Amino acid sequence: MCEECGERPATVYVAKSVNGERSEMHLCTRCALEKGEIGPLMQSPGWLLDQFLSFLTGITAPALGEPASARRRPQAGIAPAPARCPHCGREYAEFARTGLLGCARCYDAFRAPLAPAIRQMHGAAAHLGARPGRAPARPGAEGAPSSRAAGRGPAPGEGGGGGPGRAAPEAEASRPAETREARLLRLREALKEAVSAERFEEAARLRDEIRALEAGGPSSGSGGAGREAKG
Amino acid sequence: MRHVDEALDKALSPWMKGGGPLGDVVLSSRVRLARNLADTPFPPQMTPDLAERTKERVARAFEGWRDREGRPLRLIEIARLSPLDRQVMVEKHLTSPLHVRQEAGALLLSADEATSIMINEEDHVRFQCLAPGLDLAPALERALRLDQYGEECLPWAYDEDWGYLATCPTNVGTGLRASVMAHLPAIALSNQLQGILLALSNAGLTARGLYGEGSEAHGHLFQISNARTLGRSEGEIVQQMESAVRQVVERERSLRELMASQMGDQLADRVWRAYGILANARSISSAEAMELLSLLRLGVDLHIVPQVDPGIFNELIVLTRPGFLQRLLGGAQSPEKRDTKRASLIRAALARATG
Ligand SMILES: [Zn+2]
Numbered sequence: 008m009c010e011e012c013g014e015r016p017a018t019v020y021v022a023k024s025v026n027g028e029r030s031e032m033h034l035c036t037r038c039a040l041e042k043g044e045i046g047p048l049m050q051s052p053g054w055l056l057d058q059f060l061s062f063l064t065g066i067t068a069p070a071l072g073e074p075a076s077a078r079r080r081p082q083a084g085i086a087p088a089p090a091r092c093p094h095c096g097r098e099y100a101e102f103a104r105t106g107l108l109g110c111a112r113c114y115d116a117f118r119a120p121l122a123p124a125i126r127q128m129h130g131a132a133a134h135l136g137a138r139p140g141r142a143p144a145r146p147g148a149e150g151a152p153s154s155r156a157a158g159r160g161p162a163p164g165e166g167g168g169g170g171p172g173r174a175a176p177e178a179e180a181s182r183p184a185e186t187r188e189a190r191l192l193r194l195r196e197a198l199k200e201a202v203s204a205e206r207f208e209e210a211a212r213l214r215d216e217i218r219a220l221e222a223g224g225p226s227s228g229s230g231g232a233g234r235e236a237k238g
Numbered sequence: 239m240r241h242v243d244e245a246l247d248k249a250l251s252p253w254m255k256g257g258g259p260l261g262d263v264v265l266s267s268r269v270r271l272a273r274n275l276a277d278t279p280f281p282p283q284m285t286p287d288l289a290e291r292t293k294e295r296v297a298r299a300f301e302g303w304r305d306r307e308g309r310p311l312r313l314i315e316i317a318r319l320s321p322l323d324r325q326v327m328v329e330k331h332l333t334s335p336l337h338v339r340q341e342a343g344a345l346l347l348s349a350d351e352a353t354s355i356m357i358n359e360e361d362h363v364r365f366q367c368l369a370p371g372l373d374l375a376p377a378l379e380r381a382l383r384l385d386q387y388g389e390e391c392l393p394w395a396y397d398e399d400w401g402y403l404a405t406c407p408t409n410v411g412t413g414l415r416a417s418v419m420a421h422l423p424a425i426a427l428s429n430q431l432q433g434i435l436l437a438l439s440n441a442g443l444t445a446r447g448l449y450g451e452g453s454e455a456h457g458h459l460f461q462i463s464n465a466r467t468l469g470r471s472e473g474e475i476v477q478q479m480e481s482a483v484r485q486v487v488e489r490e491r492s493l494r495e496l497m498a499s500q501m502g503d504q505l506a507d508r509v510w511r512a513y514g515i516l517a518n519a520r521s522i523s524s525a526e527a528m529e530l531l532s533l534l535r536l537g538v539d540l541h542i543v544p545q546v547d548p549g550i551f552n553e554l555i556v557l558t559r560p561g562f563l564q565r566l567l568g569g570a571q572s573p574e575k576r577d578t579k580r581a582s583l584i585r586a587a588l589a590r591a592t593g
């Protein structure tokens with residue numbers, strides 16, 4: 008959270024050295040602009056994690072000269088978590104401190120506090136895109152199953168240049184955008200609402216509809232990059 | 239080991255030689271996909287023994303992978319690298335500062351160095367694909383192919399709601415971090431970074447100076463990447479990023495033209511002074527070198543100094559990093575020695591490039 012206004016997420020990291028004394032500040036872009044702090048600037052790559060952790064623990068980063076305790080604001084809606092993951096033994100406290108989980112099943116063990124924190128951080132609660140077992144990549148491409156079967160050697164007919172990689176995203180760029188794009192946008196909004204209201208059946212249906220719409224686009228079937236058939 | 243030396247000796251990775259789309263502003267594009275094994279604790283919770291086994295398991299899974307010329311990936315084990323070699327790996331952006339501290343870490347690297355797999359970094363597996371210029375889409379496709387290739391024998395951790403599970407929840411979903419390295423001297427010199435930054439952050443992107451500490455961004459080099467990984471497909475993330483970066487490129491180009499037309503003589507003077515120092519200095523710090531190389535590159539792009547090959551800019555950025563210099567000098571060296579060596583390397587490179 009921004010140390011100046013305490014309202015917007017901190018996106019700008021300002022480190023200064025005044026009379027040999029180093030100081031650091033995390034500000035939102037607007038406050039950084041108003042304070043004239045962004046001349047040459049750095050944006051901390053870790054700000055999203057900071058934001059996530061402060062949401063999780065209800066503690067925002069202390070402002071300069073302010074004790075951390077003064078900033079403690081218990082988050083409403085954060086459910087209690089077990090002390091540790093029963094599968095790998097990762098302690099919840101360790102996770103809340105570092106932001107790092109211990110195993111895939113930690114996501115289940117800590118699902119209750121994770122769900123709202125993940126939703127807040129990503130602005131989404133459901134994955135869209137590639138998934139295991141999706142349709143195989145084009146045969147003959149680099150590292151594709153057929154070249155594994157062949158053992159080695161370039162696949163015949165594999166051209167140089169930008170190559171097949173362009174298929175999916177360009178197809179996306181050229182699809183008849185407005186109506187479909189608008190529909191996707193609307194569906195995604197509905198999905199977000201359904202999830203935050205915990206109407207999970209509806210959410211699942213919306214997610215499938217979004218996936219179908221994305222997969223079934225007029226020109227997106229060939230490349231497969233991120234736009235797979237459901238597996 | 240000879241292969242390792244090959245990757246470390248050259249400042250310029252083979253893939254960097256072409257300029258790529260919008261190469262006058264965007265130096266390179268990078269796509270990273272994070273993946274983890276469902277049946278093994280994540281790296282922060284792994285025992286050393288398990289970490290070793292995971293390394294072997296992932297390396298074996300990609301043993302049969304071949305690039306289009308039929309070349310395999312080569313395995314570089316962190317534990318076998320000297321501290322200096324590790325630093326050079328980071329300076330070449332082949333791997334990360336976190337990764338070179340992992341004793342059970344390893345890198346699988348393609349012959350052209352454009353494709354790599356980090357094993358046991360923050361996640362079990364991170365695919366990295368690079369391309370010159372602004373060209374994220376093919377890099378994404380390559381990374382997704384590696385993912386599918388690995389999936390045949392590695393059980394990826396995947397959740398119906400949250401997609402691919404990462405060690406840190408900031409990376410769940412697609413596990414995709416797409417980024418570009420952009421040279422933005424005109425935007426920086428005309429104090430327009432603020433506006434650009436605001437626009438980028440509104441578009442869900444983050445930008446940071448690539449070199450330098452704290453508030454200094456040496457060489458006007460910026461890394462722009464997507465902040466969020468969940469809720470939008472890989473193709474969408476990449477497409478949205480490309481269009482945002484395109485706008486930044488347009489701004490940079492128009493500001494460059496404005497600078498050239500409004501302060502032509504002044505700009506030419508600064509560029510030629512930069513050239514003069516770089517071509518003649520006997521000692522130069524990393525920060526000063528980056529600043530002047532940035533100006534020189536701007537001058538090359540604006541045809542103020544037409545006879546310099548723009549490719550040497552990319553090469554010199556890596557060549558003049560502290561670790562790379564010390565490796566050339568055969569071991570740890572004082573800053574003074576490095577500054578002297580840096581100056582002589584730059585002089586030699588400029589002489590070659592203006593040949
Ligand atoms: Zn603020």
Ligand SMILES: [Zn+2]
Nearest residue numbers: 092095110113
């Ligand atoms: Zn666990």
